Amino acid sequence: MSPPQTPSALTVPATRHKGYFIHDADVTIRVESFMFRVHRFFLERESAYFRLRLDRNAHPDQDPPGSSEKNPLVLEEATGDAFACFLWVFYNPRYSVYNATPEQWQKILDLAKLWGFTQVEQLCIRELEKMDLSPVDRIHIYQKFELDDSLLIDSFESLTTRDEPIGVEEGMKLGLKTSLRIACAREMSRGPDTGGGLRSPSAVQVNGPDLRSLISNIFDLQRIHTDGTTSVGPFTAPVNRSDRVDRASALPATVPTTPSKPEALSQAPSTSEANPPNNTGANPKTPALDSVKGNQRSRKQSNRA
Template sequence: MSYNGTYASFSLAGGPEDAAAPAAEKVRRHPKYYLNGGDVHFLVENYIFRVHRYFFERESSFFREKLGAAPPPGQAPRGSSDVNSFPLDDVQEQDFARFLWVFYNPKYYVYDANAEEWISILKLAHIWRFLEVKRMATRYLEDFTLDPVRKIELYQWYELDKRLLIPSYVALITRLEPLSLDEGRRLSLETALLIATARECAR
């Protein structure tokens, strides 16, 4: 669905801590994911998304709790309109659009995305407890060759199956160069020490 740009200008201030914010910020309907028939509105950065709450309540215990909460007396449920959008803090518009693509992919079961896009999807699926989406993102990420350190870092952070990291550990143990200082910082101390010990044993 196309949209021609600015939807409205209104203050997003929600309390005393927002007093220093600009008096008004331009909020736009998202050009792709402001959908006819959508029944929940999310505010991500300065974009309003209107999508179907069915997917969120079906797949995520996090959203079943959040969207199912009763509003205060006399107030509309959060997420029921543009001006009462459900804010998703600390989420980037690009990441949320990538995440929604899983449910609104026009090619049905042909999920053609690059590694960075799947990492965005994995991140939000982990945070919001979309277990099936998390499994799906992991499965597609396995088709890519990621830098071993980055793969270990990601898979540990998002609590994925440790067995999937065996090839990455082998690559770091058998390569000529030891872990750099930066690589060691990115991994946990325990992981870095185990790799260093394994390298010594492999000599």
Template structure:
């Protein structure tokens, strides 16, 4: 709950303080007023949180500015971009930056919004992104590892080895596995007297990546995915909202 002195210093968000909203959030002294419906429908985390009854004599959390749900470890612009997914005025057109989609993915994963997470992944797959960055983001947010097979393979095939800084970002296990991949994929045939570069390519390399990373081939498909994750496309949420 927000105390009186803190309440006086709050700012209503310019875009997402909606007159018809029935759910209040507080992010870095900014109050958001939105529609409870989206959070109850799309998120198992918030569905449970919002269903928790208030203690006797207390007001249910999130029903007013003074009782707003406080979101920690979230920036104002990140939460606003997350809400944009639901209130996008351009209906099915979701065009924004890699940084925005990364923030949306992170929050969707943290708060258990599976369809929003799937949307963010599909959009990130459409945009150019350094392999190291994509590996880090996808690993941090537990994205389907099948989408990482081509990225691991690309890091294996590049001329430069993984740097210490890159290894720290990806994690020691991933860095060591890629180092092993690079060694195995460049190993010359037993009957070859001189070393030969990159003896594994294409699907053969992908199979090696799967083996060393322990990623099974999806039952419905025996090829490495080159397109975003499947799943239902998230419809426009803008048409469902109301501004009273």
């Protein structure tokens, strides 16, 4: 008995997304079994990938993808739920007030990096910097998305100076390299062993700028100066708990919003239960498309590993 055939993307019935099907918008996009209609301006403004996919001149003899619900631009690399989160960045009715969960910011960041939305990526970093994440979770997220390790100095310091060593589950989340570096920082920051062959349980002997310099050297962090410039070397910024947020506030300004009024992210229905279609249509060979496809192949290989 032969296995059932997976239906193509356009043969699976689609429904209009309740939050992001805007009737006066100008591009129709299908993600899984959901149809979105949004303004192409936001997609083309920053992303070379979308400028190429939505190029009207590339299809002189036919309607370009995205022109209608019968001819939508199909995005296979996203889920409906993640794409709704991503669109919320541009259509947030509260303008510069962004209220989302760490999981939602990760979905947005994932697509921003995939499609080359640098300003959206910086917005995600700023919002994650404001959140009260555990040191392990922050390190895990930032390293997963290959963000600037210099933003992790507080988290590295917290794990270095706490009494408890890194646990098994924490080590699995941090990865071998980071766990070994933290163990090295814990060892080097403590005094000589006074009774048992283990230095870690003893008190931390290195504090303040010296401790942060030690951590910076172990993790190969850039030196961050108070004037905003950076250079390779020990961390020399002032020691204070707001330092991490101060660095985040120096990033580029937030992405502009629009007064259009779809539902807020927290109100948008979840689309994670939808089955992703299998689109067999070929896309034009372009550098931006090749880059995105390369990222998709890397993710699939990573998942199989």
